[in-house]
Amino acid sequence: MPAILAKKLGMTQRFLDDGRVERVTVLEAGPCPVTAIRTNDVDGYEAVQLGFGAVREKALNKPKLGYLKKVNASPVRTLVEFRDEAGELVVGDTVTVEAFEVGQKVKIAGKGKGKGFQGTIKRHNFSSGPKSHGSHNKRAPGSIGASATPSRVFKGIRGPGQMGGKRVTQKGLTIVDLLPEQNLMLVRGSVPGSKGDTVEVRTDA
Known part of the structure; x- marks a missing residue:
């Protein structure tokens, strides 16, 4: 089970021999x-x-x-x-990247992009309220519990808060190409993190 550390350089596209276009993430691995x-x-x-x-x-x-x-x-x-x-x-x-093979399945872990403090609509996909006729509930989360009983808010309620910025593992990614002379690995699809972030690449058994 090979493993390697890599730097996310960004995304691009790759034209294959059969004419198909692959959307790939370029990683500087090792x-x-x-x-x-x-x-x-x-x-x-x-x-x-x-x-x-x-x-x-x-x-x-x-x-x-x-x-x-x-x-x-x-x-x-x-x-x-x-x-x-x-x-x-x-x-x-x-x-080095030579420990991997083209077509191999890998899983990549890294720190996802931080979105800052977000409301329930963006963070939990809540629906918004009516936007006309004097509505005061355009983006409010709504009721989160009764008043007298239980007189508290239960833990785990989906509310506003920090979004993103946590460790994320993307599984089932496929290696499209390897460029050992440049230490580059091209992976189909998107990878956690921002440009320049360090990610962990493992084979996805």
């Missing part, structure tokens, strides 16, 4: 140095830790920089562990 291997004997679980996002040394704090120097890894901004994905990897190896 190279990701292996910075640690977790084992059941030592850590109680199996995982591989990958680094991504080359930066200057002065951009990192001393503990992180010292840790990376200890494992002979170049300075990277992001460290992520992937459970049960170690396989034959060892510390010092580098994971």
Whole structure:
């Protein structure tokens, strides 16, 4: 089960040999140095830790920089562990897009776009009220409970609040093309996050 970290570059379209047009998201995937291997004997679980996002040394704090120097890894901004994905990897190896294949199904996780504080119409698809004849209920959520009993608002009521900005996993995406010389991966469809965000790519077994 290959896994890799990638940066979302944006969306474009790809013309296939049969004339079809594929809407794809372009990801700059890797190279990701292996910075640690977790084992059941030592850590109680199996995982591989990958680094991504080359930066200057002065951009990192001393503990992180010292840790990376200890494992002979170049300075990277992001460290992520992937459970049960170690396989034959060892510390010092580098994971690239060549670990994947065209046509392979993957799932991609990242932080979705934040929409800020939104009302119930945008956040929960509520219907709006009448907009004429002096209506005072154009976008109000309406009643959310009785007054005397239970004299409180139940937890979980769908109301206004922060929308988006949470971790999202998109499953069932297909790799359309791989460009190893440029570390690029083209995936059919949309991917969580904004341009420039770091995402996690795993095979979707």
